[in-house]
Amino acid sequence: MALTCLLGALAFPTRASAEVPDDFLWGVATSGFQSEGSSSDSNWSRYSDSGRTHHKIGDSVDFRHRYAEDIDRAADLGSKVFRFGVEWARVQPAAGIWNETEFAYYDDVVAHIRARGMTPMITLDHWVYPGWVVDQGGWTNPKTEADWLVNAEKVVERYSGIGALWITINEPTVYVQRELTYGGIALTQAPSMFDSLVRAHRAIYDRIHVLDPGARVSSNFSFIPGVSEAIDSVFTDRVRDKLDFLGIDYYYGVALNNPTAAYAALDEFYNVTPQPEGLYDALMRYSDKYPELPLYIVENGMPTDNGAPRADGYTRANHLRDHIYWMERAREDGADVIGYNYWSITDNYEWGSYRPRFGLYTVDVLGDPTAARIPTDGVDAYRRIIHENGVGADYVPVMAPAFCSLVDPPRSCTATR
Incomplete structure (x- = not known):
């Protein structure tokens, strides 16, 4: 990494003081199906059992029973926001049937988050729907849209008034892509699924503002470099007037000298x-x-291969500090960035595989x-970032900007x- 550091030192101008406001929302993220284990019958429990994924879900990291300690870990970092999802398949295991035991579990998750001084960021749909919805055709059946809204409204009613941030639908474009991959929809049905997701978001946005006045609502989208306009056109542009902030998930860039984004498709x-300066480009674009x-980085993180060090020596701490540097640069240049979540607090089930390890705790x-939680170097790095409210004006990134991003x-x- 010595050459990269030298190039980095030569590549960056002297900065004015980076003023990240005291109310900036530093957070961590997780999701229901990926981390909870003890999975209920759903589209993804069936995909996991189909033999088409690398690994079965099993008990994952057992957040279902170890949520209190993971929430404590987040709070001990100084996090202000803890993102999680309320899984539809858990709380409504059959049409018209609500599982109060599972709602009580989520009640306790919320109580722990608030008791540790953090704001819950609640995701209503992180790509998972109940088995009985699968049996009626999933998103190919127009009835699913109405059923989705019944569940979403039930969740919002239950957790209104607690100051939650709401994420309606996680990464709609990738949601559709995953359903295509595993047979939830056919290619010809993708436009109608997007239409349903747009209508569902618009409807629940309005209901949230009735049921939970003053709450802030968004849908986070996956930033895919070079094709942003096409991605925007199928969802974000169509809900622009029903967003209180724009949720951005940034993981990778692409450049003339960095074609490795192709691995993401695999x-x-x-x-x-990693291409940290691409976060600046994405923030300035939007x-x-x-x-x-306002802009909120709802997800950003770096996976390692089964927890092994990267061959280039770039660490999770490097990745965190470099991306925060570029976020601060975007703020200095006028981007109204109000929050940042690291994905994720622990490793989890990355949609078919346990090989990618994103966790601050592996x-x-x-x-x-x-399922021991082992801290990576990202833990101390993120704790310091939060404590110091950024990386500061003197920080020099480890990773130099790519050529022609x-x-x-x-x-x-x-x-x-």
Whole structure:
């Protein structure tokens, strides 16, 4: 990494003091199906059992029974926000039937988050729906949209008045892509699924503002470099007027000298060379495109291959500090960034595989029956970032900018940052 550090030192201008406001929302993220274990019957429990995934879900990291300790870990970092999901398949295991035991579990999750001084960020749909919805055709059946809204409204009613941030639908574009991959929909049905997700978001946005006045609501989208306009057109542009902030998930960039984003299409994110300055390009793009909307980085993180060190020596701590540097640069240049969540507090089931390890705390699900949480170097790094409210004006990133970034072409290739 010595050459990269030297190039980095030569590449970055002197900065003015980075003023991250005291009310900036530092957080961590998780999701229901990926981390809870003890899975209820759902589209994804069936995909996991189908033999088409690398691994079965099993008990994952058992957040279902160990949520209190993981919430404590987040609070001990200084986190202000804890993101989790309320799984539809848990709380409504059959049409018209509500499981109060599972709602009581989520009640306790919320209580622990609040008791530790954090704001719950609640996701209503993280790509998982109940088995009985699968049996009626999933998103190919128009009835599913109405059923989805019944569940979402039930969840909002239960947790209104607690100051929650609401995420309606996680990464709609990737949601549709995953349903295509595993047979939930056919290619010809993708447009109608997008239409249903748009209508569902718009409807629940309005209901949240009736049931939980003053709450802030969004849907986080997966930033895919170079094709942002096409991605925006199928969902975000269509709900722009029903967002209180724009949720952005940024994981990787692409450049003339960094084609490794192709590994993302193979779900081999651990082989992607990180491109931290692409976060700046993404934030500036949406600051310009949607100037009325604050920006929140709902997900950002770096996976390793089964927890092994990267061959290039780049660490989770490097990744965290470099991305926060570029977030601060975007704020200095006018982007109204109000929050940042690290994905994720622990390793989890990455939609068919335990090989990608994103966690601040690593967990060897397949090899360690105790599912011990082992801190990575990202824990101390993020704790310090939160304590100091950023990386500060003197920080020099480890990873130098790529040559001719194609994150937001042509501007990202030619711009002087």
